[in-house]
Amino acid sequence: MKQVTLLGATGSIGLSTLDVIARHPDQFSVFALTANTQVERLYQQCRAYQPEYAVMVDPQAAEQLQQKLQQAALDTRVLAGIDGLIQVASDKRTDYVMAAIVGAAGLQPTLAAARAGKRVLLANKEALVMSGRLFMDAIKENQAELLPIDSEHNAIFQCIPGRLAGNVKELGVRRILLTGSGGPFRQTPLSQLGAVTPEQAVAHPNWDMGRKISVDSATMMNKGLELIEACWLFDAVPDFIQIVVHPQSVVHSMVEYNDGSVLAQLGQPDMRTPIAHAMAWPARMDSGVDRLDLFDVAHLDFERPDYERFPCLQLAEHAARQSGTAPTILNAANEVAVQAFLDNGLGFTGIADVVKSVLNVMSSRDASDLDTILADDEQARQYAHEYIHQAHTRVK
Numbered sequence: 001m002k003q004v005t006l007l008g009a010t011g012s013i014g015l016s017t018l019d020v021i022a023r024h025p026d027q028f029s030v031f032a033l034t035a036n037t038q039v040e041r042l043y044q045q046c047r048a049y050q051p052e053y054a055v056m057v058d059p060q061a062a063e064q065l066q067q068k069l070q071q072a073a074l075d076t077r078v079l080a081g082i083d084g085l086i087q088v089a090s091d092k093r094t095d096y097v098m099a100a101i102v103g104a105a106g107l108q109p110t111l112a113a114a115r116a117g118k119r120v121l122l123a124n125k126e127a128l129v130m131s132g133r134l135f136m137d138a139i140k141e142n143q144a145e146l147l148p149i150d151s152e153h154n155a156i157f158q159c160i161p162g163r164l165a166g167n168v169k170e171l172g173v174r175r176i177l178l179t180g181s182g183g184p185f186r187q188t189p190l191s192q193l194g195a196v197t198p199e200q201a202v203a204h205p206n207w208d209m210g211r212k213i214s215v216d217s218a219t220m221m222n223k224g225l226e227l228i229e230a231c232w233l234f235d236a237v238p239d240f241i242q243i244v245v246h247p248q249s250v251v252h253s254m255v256e257y258n259d260g261s262v263l264a265q266l267g268q269p270d271m272r273t274p275i276a277h278a279m280a281w282p283a284r285m286d287s288g289v290d291r292l293d294l295f296d297v298a299h300l301d302f303e304r305p306d307y308e309r310f311p312c313l314q315l316a317e318h319a320a321r322q323s324g325t326a327p328t329i330l331n332a333a334n335e336v337a338v339q340a341f342l343d344n345g346l347g348f349t350g351i352a353d354v355v356k357s358v359l360n361v362m363s364s365r366d367a368s369d370l371d372t373i374l375a376d377d378e379q380a381r382q383y384a385h386e387y388i389h390q391a392h393t394r395v396k
C-alpha cells in the first residue's frame, strides 16, 4: 500500500489524481491533502479520503477547516502555512508526493519531497523550471524517483523505455518532438490578439485545466516552460527539442531515434492517463480514461510554431539557452503578468512584453543555491509589477 501526499489537492490535477486513487483503494491511501484557500472543497475531500493530515496555506482557512473537521468528528490533523506543506511532503510515512501546486509556490515542498527521497510525481513544472540543476541534483543525491506528469514529458518518458531521468542521447535518441495544441488563439487574426479576454484565453479547445496554465497555453509560454522542463528531465539542450504544433492533442509527444524510428504516445487529452502511468510505473493500471477512437479522430495535423504569434516561445527558448537564473526570471515575470491579465490589469499581448522587459533588465546568474533562486524570483516579480504599473500610467 503506497501512502500519497497530494500537494494542490483542490486543483484540476488534484481532482484527477483523487479520481485515479479512488479506483485503486487496494494500492493507494491518501496520507495528506493540501490546498491554498478552498476550505469547503478540502473539507469534502477529507471526508471522502480521511487523510492523516490536511494543510491549508492560509492560516485562517486552516482554522476554519479545523472547526469543520472537529464538528464532523474526523481526526485528520490540520497544519498551516508553507511549513505544513514541507512537513507532509517529507514525512517518513509518505511514499509518493504528487506535486500539483501551481507556480513557484510549489517549489519548496516539492524540493522537500525530492530531498526526502520520495517518488515525486511532477505536475508543477514551474518548480523545476525555476530551480533546474538544484532540483535534479536533489533527486539524484537522495535516490528520489522523478516521474513526469505533464502529458508531453510523460509521453516522452513512455517512448524511452525503462529509464528515469538521464541523458537520452546515450540511448540513440536524435531528437525530441514536443507537441502542443497552439491553444485557443492559433488562428485568431494577429490584430485581434490584443483585445482577447481572460474568459476567451482560459477556454482551451482540448484540455480542462487551471486558469494559469490555460493562459500559458494560449500564449504558448506553457510550451516554452515545457521545453525547459524537458531539457532538465532528459538532460538535453534546447536545440535537441523541436516544438511541433498539433491542434488535436492526441499525440502527446514523440521521440526520434538515430535509426529513423519515431515513437509516439497517443491518447485522449485526459490527465488521468499520465497520472495513472506515473503512479503505477513500471506497471500499468486502469485510469478511467475512455479509449481513443482513431476513427473519430480521423486526422492528425502538424504545423511549425509561429513565433510572431507566440513571442513567449522565443523568450523561453532564449532563457533556456542562457540557463542560470534566466528561467527563474522568465517564470516569475510570467506568473505576475498572467495574474495581471486574469485580473484585467494587463492586455493579452502585454504578457510577453512584461516577460521580455524583465529579462532585459535582469542578468542571469549561477543558480546553484536556493537563496539565489528565491532572490531572483522575488526581484523579477518586483520588476514585473513595476512594468505593469508604468504601462497603466502611460495608458491613462
Ligand code: NAD
Pocket: 007, 008, 009, 010, 011, 012, 013, 014, 034, 035, 036, 037, 038, 057, 099, 100, 101, 102, 103, 105, 106, 123, 124, 125, 126, 149, 150, 151, 207, 208, 209, 210, 211, 212, 213, 271
Ligand atoms: P489549479 O489552479 O487547478 O490548482 C492549483 C492547486 O494549487 C490548488 O489546489 C490550489 O489550492 C493550490 N495552490 C494555489 N496557490 C497556492 C499557493 N500559493 N500555495 C499553496 N498551494 C497553492 O492548477 P492545475 O491546473 O491543477 O495545475 C497545477 C500544476 O500542474 C501547474 O503547475 C500546471 O502547470 C501543472 N499541469 C497541469 C495540467 C492540467 O491539466 N491541469 C497539465 C499539466 C501540468
Ligand code: MG
Pocket: 150, 151, 152, 226
Ligand atoms: Mg503539458
